[in-house]
Amino acid sequence: MNKDTLAAPINPARRDFLKTTAAGAAAAAASSFVELASTGKEASAFAYEPYYTDDQLTTMVTSCAHNCGSRHMLVAHKKGDVIVRLSSDDGRYQAGGAFGFETEAVPQLRACLRGRSYRARLYSAERLLYPMVRVGERGEGRFKRVSWDEALDRIAKKMIELKDTYGPTAIxxxxxxxxxxxxxxxSDQIEGLLARFLGMFGCRTSSWSVPSYQGTTFSSRTTFGTIEDGNEDDAFAHSKLIIMWGWNPAYTFHGGNTxxxxxxxxxxxxxFVVVDPQYTDSASAYDAWWIPIRPNTDAAMLAAMAHYIFVNELQDQAFINRFCLGVDAGTMPDWARGHENFKDYILGTYDGQPKTPEWAAEICGVAADDIRKLADMYARTKPAALKASWSPGRNAYGEQYNRMAAALQAMTGNIGILGGCAEGVGKGWHAEAVAYPYDEYANVWSASIKSDRWAHCVLNYPDVRREEIGLWPRADQFDGVIPNIKAIWWHGSDWFNQLTNINKEIEAIRKLELVVCADSTITPSGLWADILLPVATHFERHDVALxxxxxxxxxxxxxxxxPLGESKSDFQIFTELAYRLEALDPARLSGFGKRYNPKADRSYFENDDPVDEAYLVDWWHRVQSHQGVTMSWEEFKQRGVYKFEFAQPHVAFRDQIEKGVPFNTPSGRIEIFSTTLAQVSDWTKTQYGYPIPAIPKWIEPFEWLGDTGKAAKHPFHLISPHPRWRTHSIFNNIPWLRETYQQEVTIAARDAERLGIRTGDVVEVWNERGKVVVPxxxxxxxxxxxxxxxxxxxxDLDDKGVDRAGNPDFLTDDQPSPAGAFAYNTVLADVKKTTLEHRPGWDSLATARSIVFRRDY
Known part of the structure; x- marks a missing residue:
């Protein structure tokens, strides 16, 4: 900045105005300005920190890391060892790309508002920076800082004690x-580092169910033989009709570029059509026909659509005859000719109740004419995408909704064609997923139970039937043995905050002897831990995003x-623990450290860089071999991204329909009649525990508005969809996002008027399982x-156990649902205005909640 620049009038009129009207402090300020200008001195202070330009910063390509349904590119701009801002894909990083480059086949991987707020999460007040141990009562949130040696020694000694005292299912x-x-x-249930670590140690109870879409997983595997039943999203651009059934892609990304x-x-x-209890932002964006539906009744409406299609002979019979099993009597296997087929169930041949639109209207609250209209649209429009999303499957018997949707997709011939849709789980193109070794991937499913039944198991042990907890079947002497759980290890998960029936979890966790939480952020789950281990974020370790x-x-x-503070990567933590366990029990755990991390020695805890790169290079060679990638590892590191370009959109089951490749089911066909389910002799010996019909059916849920007795006591059906401003509980503590969106309960104007509730009023929502307070x-x-x-x-609990932050899982039920579906959306509740305290979030307190973790108790 030079003298002439400072002296030149920027706005003469403004300066003249100041000269004639200002006095006192203003005159003094003007005098100082003139003196500064006349001497040529540069200003030495600013009212704000200067905004660095890109040529002053180091730029590095990275990505998001959470499980939002996409994971897209982030570009970190850093000064020294501090990230000062984040941007995203602009087309220039891929091979042959330039600024602004994008095609329909090769889209930019632009991050959403959550990804762009990652810097606030990285440097948040709730960042866990040091190992800590509990000094107060469990759940009280009082911890003190300890060394890594003390924390890991405590864990290792307790792990040996638990295994010796309670056996191989204690953790x-x-x-x-x-x-x-x-x-x-x-961190993952199946392929994760903790799974392998505890499995090799020989003490692990696992969880086999995925909260987001377990009912959907069951449906896809039963019907198609795989969960890779999704098109890549560019196929949607070729649809003539898209039915968004319980799907709000404005909030929940299924691929990012959807x-x-x-x-x-x-x-x-x-x-576009939206079938949903809410008129969502997606419905608004696409000017969709909104069909509001009572929660948990989706299978009934889909059955009525099938009825309309059958009686008007609008089904694609040629497709059914060639590719389907059990749609009608003619497609049943010879050995099952006397079994119930789908068409006869829909027409009421077996139970005397035709599944007509009028029948469904009484159940789901959708007018019969609207059901007929939608069925006619779907049957006559080709190609049409019935996107049956996960949310309606997160209820009691949620798998029946997805199986019913799959039946409609099949009977209209919309599977395996461009612009159609077979999606249940909807996973598309398959990625090479794991870089670390599988040489002793032991005990993965040993003593595996349904995720949200752990509290029931702990509270009732040993008087627990295997079907109550979804115990996975085994072919050895441990089959049917109820796990004796005495410890929990949370790794990259906030499941205590996220599983059903939190009050039941609170009761159960008080009975445990060890709770470990390994995470990068102090979460609500961490408050209930005994030991907190600080995990480095994805900005602080070497990896590749999938x-x-x-x-x-x-x-x-x-x-x-x-890594900030004393953070270590999860691989470092488990490797070091393996060596410590080996030292404590050399007879049984000889070579544990080296076997767990074959490319490293014990110095890995202090320097992981060469080892991590070696694993990643080997993984990249597999990618080159298996997927035809020609880009070298060094070029990949330099560019930061590799994008596959397909000759045509990826469509699930295209080869089955066009080339006659068998489906991965026992019959090689789309199994609307499941040959596996039809031949189960003892349901208690399966992980499901309870009978599941061989064909899709409407089954009344254990809690819904159609149950007049329960609805009289709790007259509202509560649903808990995913928000736009969080990924489950991740980002809940980010002020930027909380300033844009707040946790609140949505209520229809008609109901609110009757109850005297206005927007902004604090209300309590409750049932027999718990109570929450929320605007x-x-x-x-x-x-x-x-x-x-x-x-x-x-x-955020008060002294009476009321959640002041509005977490719906204080109201959800952990009751078993056949096929493993989580009943997050099977909830009856009541609502009223309240004087109870609402606490909108940790970040809104005068002092950050994390201060309690900085004290020396």
């Missing part, structure tokens, strides 16, 4: 994809900054009789 593995997810540093391709479909004349749900790309994740949002965009409370809010 419950509750890892998931919250904080650690890459090809090397992975909205882009659906917008292309809209521009090309596609029609597309989670859809997307055909890999993103390099360098170590952008050094109300009154709207016409919600079906009467329905409450909407988004999942994932960080619980």
């Amino acid at each position: 419950l593995d509750q890892s998931y994809a919250g904080a650690s997810y890459g090809v090397l540093h992975k 909205f882009h391709y659906m917008r292309l479909a809209k521009q090309r004349g596609c029609k 597309p989670w749900y859809k997307g055909h790309y890999y993103i390099h994740r360098p170590k952008v900054i050094a 109300a949002y009154v709207t016409e965009r919600c079906m009467p009789g329905v409450l909407v409370l988004h999942e994932g809010a960080w619980m």
